[in-house]
Amino acid sequence: MSIKSQMSKMKACFKNYIKFQEESKQTLKVCHTLNIAKTGKVTYSKVTPIEGRISSDLKMCLEQGFWVMNFEKLQLDEDLFVKFPLIYQSK
Secondary structure: OOHHHHOHHHHHHHHHHHHOOOOOOOEEEEEEEEEEOOOOEEEEEEEEEOOOOOOHHHHHHHHHHHHOOEOHHHOOOOOEEEEEEEEEEOO
16 A cells, blocks of 8 residues: 555544534644654654644544554665654645
8 A cells, every 4th residue: 555545544634623623724734753663664653733732632643544554665774763744734
């Protein structure tokens, strides 16, 4: 399964979050921190807000989305520590 298709879980988390918000137009900037074993298995996942706050339900959903991802197709030579920003935005 490709990484792009696995990312649909994060999209679903954000869509579900938007359903319960008064304002449907939302922008959420978060930093994702992952440890990926050389086998491709995620061994650590953490989401922190870059701006503002993030609900605990959304935070947990996004973190769990990365826990189940599989990066084995990357064929890593060693474990990786990855930190990157993502912006979730609704229209």
